Amino acid sequence: MNAAIPKVLTIAGSDPAGGAGIQADLKTMGALGAYGMSAVTALTAQSTRGVTGVHAVPADFVRLQLDTLLADIAPDATKIGMLATAELADAVGEYLPALRHTVLDPVMVATSGDRLLDADAMDAVRRLCARAELITPNLLEAAALLGRAPAADLDELCLQAELLLAAGARRVLLKGGHLDAGATDVYADADCTVPLPGRRVHTRNTHGTGCTLSSAIAALRAQRDSWIAAVRDAKTYLTGALEHADCLAVGGGHGPVHHYYALWPNRPEGEGTKRRMDEESG
């Protein structure tokens, strides 16, 4: 694998509160040793309490951002997040053949319940799912893509991951964060279907978990030899960011996860920080 610093692109919406969207993606990429770049698909008016407005960028201007960027820089990996409209989903789809290591987070609805994708954009997102190298739907997004009820247990998670493969996806990480217990996701590709258990963190500060996970996978895919290795390491990073979310104390609603938990040595609250200080003092 190339030892140069990887250049990783996010094509996503903006979250002014800094916990989701391109802001979360760029923080994640920086925290994981990648040089982050962004093409913005939509502005949201949003805080930790919810979304009050969405303003989609015209599709031709998203094309201009991508044409200008890609004429100069070849990303080592790309994460695609909020697409807002069918027109934007189709426009971004035009670039997938030219991009490597593509991760699509088919963002539809924020945790607050606010819509981030037009209702008539589902077919365009389905088309995109078949072109990305990995898709990372949550329970509700998988159910919407498949036209089924959301999975309620691990068996159904595995089944829906395999149904998404059968529908054309190349690799699927079906996220189980919305199940009542645990934090088990399911990874599936043509060779295997693997449950990925995770420690459940008891915090209300979960804003941006999906964005953080998909951008971490992209950042790490550029630095790992396989998708499954990137997915496992990204999940470990996200669990740490959730474990340290409460010491950020941002906003009055669902606050962000702590993207820089391993990098800020002067914040004594964090367990990762403490571990690092212990290691440094021998």
Ligand SMILES: Nc1ncnc2c1ncn2[C@@H]1O[C@H](COP(=O)(O)OP(=O)(O)O)[C@@H](O)[C@H]1O
């Ligand atoms: N409380 C939690 N503790 C640990 N991991 C969590 C928690 N909530 C979500 N996750 C993990 O965060 C990632 C995003 O999951 P999910 O919440 O299902 O997606 P989204 O943010 O897209 O709705 C998954 O890997 C999931 O297992």
Ligand SMILES: Cc1ncc(COP(=O)(O)OP(=O)(O)O)c(N)n1
């Ligand atoms: C601009 C923007 N993009 C995506 C999301 C959704 O973020 P996600 O990590 O899937 O989940 P929540 O933040 O809603 O918990 C967003 N809110 N804003």
